[in-house]
Amino acid sequence: ILNVEQSPQSLHVQEGDSTNFTCSFPSSNFYALHWYRWETAKSPEALFVMTLNGDEKKKGRISATLNTKEGYSYLYIKGSQPEDSATYLCAFTSGTYKYIFGTGTRLKVLA
Amino acid sequence: KAGVTQTPRYLIKTRGQQVTLSCSPISGHRSVSWYQQTPGQGLQFLFEYFSETQRNKGNFPGRFSGRQFSNSRSEMNVSTLELGDSALYLCATRGGPGTDTQYFGPGTRLTVL
Numbered sequence: 339i340l341n342v343e344q345s346p347q348s349l350h351v352q353e354g355d356s357t358n359f360t361c362s363f364p365s366s367n368f369y370a371l372h373w374y375r376w377e378t379a380k381s382p383e384a385l386f387v388m389t390l391n392g393d394e395k396k397k398g399r400i401s402a403t404l405n406t407k408e409g410y411s412y413l414y415i416k417g418s419q420p421e422d423s424a425t426y427l428c429a430f431t432s433g434t435y436k437y438i439f440g441t442g443t444r445l446k447v448l449a
Numbered sequence: 450k451a452g453v454t455q456t457p458r459y460l461i462k463t464r465g466q467q468v469t470l471s472c473s474p475i476s477g478h479r480s481v482s483w484y485q486q487t488p489g490q491g492l493q494f495l496f497e498y499f500s501e502t503q504r505n506k507g508n509f510p511g512r513f514s515g516r517q518f519s520n521s522r523s524e525m526n527v528s529t530l531e532l533g534d535s536a537l538y539l540c541a542t543r544g545g546p547g548t549d550t551q552y553f554g555p556g557t558r559l560t561v562l
Contacts, residue, residue: 372551380555381453381539381553381554381556382539382541382553383553384550384551384552387549387550427491429492434505435497435504435505436505436507437482437551438494439484439491439492439494441489441490441491
């Protein structure tokens, strides 16, 4: 059974702090790694899709890195703002194209 | 471009009943996946349909079934509802397989009494 794990489960940071979370996934049969942001009462919103070992993606203050050989990805948020408060999900896809989601990291940014 | 729509948004049923949920994908998207989310659990994959065929299936009992129509709209059916089926059901659509991003609908909140 393929498992995707995210840590920490939840995180409280002060406005202006930088933070990062981890997503661990199977290193075999890798196809892609996806990051989503899920705000309360909204739909999950795609942040990044990463496919190549060593990939780095950036969107404003949010960036992500990928290590497919050891099976992990980091999501970084620089200078956290209250509007960054959300649950951040990662999902792994293998050759079958089935998405396997982690349980998410719940971020709360305190003003 | 209109987003993914799901109907109904909220539903209350009693044990033993059945329910049908609907998902209309973004225009041009042929893949529709269904997920269940319960408190403390991640998004649990139910199944994926592509061009009216079930392409992938998660580990859910046979009470959970789905189908896809020629216009790519998809329905999910749960028969003989149990209390544990109370959850948020999300559908997600994408244009093609593999690395294409999934776009999620707003979900249907099902409560089973």
